[in-house]
Amino acid sequence: MPQLKMVKSSRSNHKVDCRRGRPCDEHRRERRCEEILDKATEVFAEHGYRNTDVQYIADPLGIGKATIYRYFPTKERLFLAAVERGVRRLDEAIELAVGRVDDPIAKMTVAIRAYLEFFETHPDLVELFIQERAEFRDRPKAIYFEHSCDNKDQWRQSLLAAMTKGRLRKMPAERIMAVTSDLLYGTMFTNHFAGRDKPFEEQARDIQDVLFRGIFSDSERRRIKQS
Amino acid sequence: MPQLKMVKSSRSNHKVDCRRGRPCDEHRRERRCEEILDKATEVFAEHGYRNTDVQYIADPLGIGKATIYRYFPTKERLFLAAVERGVRRLDEAIELAVGRVDDPIAKMTVAIRAYLEFFETHPDLVELFIQERAEFRDRPKAIYFEHSCDNKDQWRQSLLAAMTKGRLRKMPAERIMAVTSDLLYGTMFTNHFAGRDKPFEEQARDIQDVLFRGIFSDSERRRIKQS
Amino acid sequence: MPQLKMVKSSRSNHKVDCRRGRPCDEHRRERRCEEILDKATEVFAEHGYRNTDVQYIADPLGIGKATIYRYFPTKERLFLAAVERGVRRLDEAIELAVGRVDDPIAKMTVAIRAYLEFFETHPDLVELFIQERAEFRDRPKAIYFEHSCDNKDQWRQSLLAAMTKGRLRKMPAERIMAVTSDLLYGTMFTNHFAGRDKPFEEQARDIQDVLFRGIFSDSERRRIKQS
Amino acid sequence: MPQLKMVKSSRSNHKVDCRRGRPCDEHRRERRCEEILDKATEVFAEHGYRNTDVQYIADPLGIGKATIYRYFPTKERLFLAAVERGVRRLDEAIELAVGRVDDPIAKMTVAIRAYLEFFETHPDLVELFIQERAEFRDRPKAIYFEHSCDNKDQWRQSLLAAMTKGRLRKMPAERIMAVTSDLLYGTMFTNHFAGRDKPFEEQARDIQDVLFRGIFSDSERRRIKQS
DNA sequence: AATGAATGAGTCTTCATTCAT
């Protein structure tokens, strides 16, 4: 059993570096954490925070309930860790999509798609975000909203640039950002809870159509301008 | 105890009067129901569904916990009744505002304002809607979404008419309705949970500006058309 | 069953005085409290505080565990209430015995007997006092010691009077009180934990003999005086 | 890592040296045991038996929890070992003090002082003795009391001799022994738990004064004799 | 009808002890 031998020898190396006893495998720990968070996300999303017995998470992992408490000090912290990871992943997904896109309008297009795609792919996270608000009412802000502020500045820059270049109407960048993010947020929730199943590409197009061009006809638009 | 006696005698009098039409006990019952729902809405919104002990509702009303169970068979039904009443009130508020407004665009304007105003006035209901989703995951659709369908038809009619008259761009009415309602929904939630406090009139104006006219500049809009 | 009838009629009187609903029978409540404390004293003494599941108290009473929590908010408070009641009873027992005894020496004699008799009759309380110290290490002073201070003043008076009258040697009253109470305390504990079973009357006599007359012989006593 | 290597080599050296006589591993083991018992005494005294997680003992020693289980099979045995060692040390302290003192009265004087001094120096042990009684209610006798019997015989001899020599009143030696040990026991506990802080020398003098000479005045003493 | 009292079922969390390295 060569593999075993290798493990053994690497272990005896450890014995020199570390104290004695079982080596503290940082890797192993992290993997476990991730496994637990994966299952926790799933189960919390399925049953809701309050209706989830930590046992429900332990059982399908084939581990003891107490083991989970070795990694997360309370059920609450476990839950919040799952939410946090979700928010981080959302950020990453959008960051990744937006990536090197420089054109501000293309950037928005891509971000909208990425946002909707993310939640279509991770419906559990929608549930988790709801649960967070429902249970942790004392926290000043939902984790989701805390994070959403992070990239505000770069978006503002991008929008202002587009206005200067005459590609967007002149208006407060804040207004665009607020309306857009509210629209996306509402869409994500409604998709999930009203059971809509329009493919995200189509939905993104609809949103862009309205958001970019508005719903007024040209004539109505002209009339408004005059008044 | 004269008061008690009066109540008793007045009740028996009523019983005579009310033989025809709705009996007075029914009235009394309904008033109680409303009182309970008022307090329930408040307390559920404050503590969340799961963290609300039915006792917390009974105490400030000065009644016994068991009394509540005489009016609502379970805690769940009590909660759902509160949500239902909230949704009904939202409908009524919008109905009332839209009222005799015939012009389709004015109608939308008024509805958007009314929607935002309603939730600014009734922040408890935002919480209740969240709670409903968080707890009653098995129900096919949230009560909130069930109701929002009711008036879809009339809105569709109104929008199509506006397109025919050339006031709105030609596009599927569904698209406008979906985007608008998602946007409003998202705005309401974000207002509440991100702690925004912009006055609803301003917010309504921002939304209308973007929704009606879009964010593109005229040149960008032209460019898109050509492609 | 006349008693029952009386209760009933008094209850219907209550209905007039109180609100509606089940009358709040203060008596009943107190009786329940006492029953629970009785059983709690017994069970805590038998198993120790930590090894006592509140269920163990509820079961033999034929009531639900939760019922106990209606009367005492936590296991800790239940336990401390039992201890407190024990201390109060000790005080009362000694008070009762000392009663109208005026002669200071007779008073001590009686108190010593009463003390030992009390703990022979209530061995559970010895256990309870131990348990209190063992578990509630952060409390500044054991309940037992808190109370023992109450009557210190009257004892001091009594002892000083006896010295003035030439019946006791001149020495600080504190010294007598400290030595006596330590001796009794130690005797009670040792009786219980070392499993001694000397009848309390004999033990009291032994204690008095030593405490009053000392162990020195007359000659030794004289020799000491000279030096 | 030179240090680690040194340890290793020094150990193998030992192994060579120790072939004859008690093997060095035995030494090592014993040293470890003592270290553990030291810390255990401290921690058990601080938190109480039940509230002490074995981890709390391992951590400050910088060893693993499981290591402790290599030296003591259960938490209970670890605790009892600590108690036992404490009792043994008490015995030794008194033995050492009494030492070559032959005069029976001087012997008592010295023993009383030594007893009080011991517990002033080792307050942890008072806690441990309490804990033992609180937790191990099924054991027939507390370890403390088991041991206290050991030297009974020599004390009895000493007291009887003193009576014969006319230095102590004639009375059952048992009575003196019981009263004295109860008094000391009670004093030790009360000191600790009532938070008294009189220096032990003074306290010893107080005790001797009462124990030896009694509290009666000469006249009272005479009156008693006549009756 | 109204309600104080009672409680069973449920959950989080702890920790002594064992296991695997």
Added chain:
DNA sequence: TATGAATGAAGACTCATTCAT
């Protein structure tokens, strides 16, 4: 040998709901 990791078993406390008056 030493020890980090794992966990089963246990117990305090809660609360929706029912019962008895």
